[in-house]
Amino acid sequence: MPLLLALETSSNVCSVALYKGADLLGASELQIEKSHSSHITVMISQLLENCGMELKQLSAVAVSGGPGSYTGLRIGSSTAKGLCYSLDIPLLEVSTLYGLALQAIHSVPEPQQYLFCPMVDARRMEVYTCLLNANLEEQLPVAPVILDEQTLKEQLEKQPIVFFGNGAAKFRTLTEGNENALFIETIQPSAKTIGQLALARYEQQAFEDIAYYEPFYLKDVYITSASKNILTKQNDV
Structure with a gap:
């Protein structure tokens, strides 16, 4: 079964979740304003450790792709892309x-x-x-x-x-x-449901292009x- 890490940073909530197939192994969440950039990597590390897993075991990373906070989405996508690139694993986007x-x-x-x-x-x-x-x-x-x-x-x-x-x-x-x-x-936004929806996309091999992926800002339509x-x-x- 794939081991999926899910990230949700589209709002003031910063959350991460770890799934083995359809089974939720653990999740962590913070509701501290402007905390995403300083806490998300620590939350990922602690979650993996608490679940007895290592980064190298991940099968893919799923990220909440927007719409939402511009800054939050940038932090989530850059973190996900960095992990996927360094581990050579697929990137998944969930709305x-x-x-x-x-x-x-x-x-x-x-x-x-x-x-x-x-x-x-x-x-x-x-x-x-x-x-x-x-x-x-x-x-x-x-x-x-x-x-x-x-x-x-x-x-x-x-x-x-x-x-x-x-x-x-x-x-x-x-x-x-x-x-x-x-x-x-x-x-409110949660990595738990991002992980749930990501499994189907993983099985369909609906992967994002890591080099060119950007979140769905809706910015062009907004204006x-x-x-x-x-x-x-x-x-x-």
């Missing part, structure tokens, strides 16, 4: 939004009844988001969205949607009284006017 969604899916009974909308704060009334079903299939693609009363209005008329992530709170005030808008406040209210449109895929 930060998908990692959040997997937690939400595991948190609700009968998840097939809902759609899931992770929201990562992008300042002011903007978020990075997408819309997924319980099988992590995209109903609306990842995009930067400026929130208002019309956001997801049509979708909320048809089906309950679960909202979560550090950008969801500001959308809650726009959906008061809508019984189909459900919110989970306790979900265009086309980003407004993209989620108010019906899914046409």
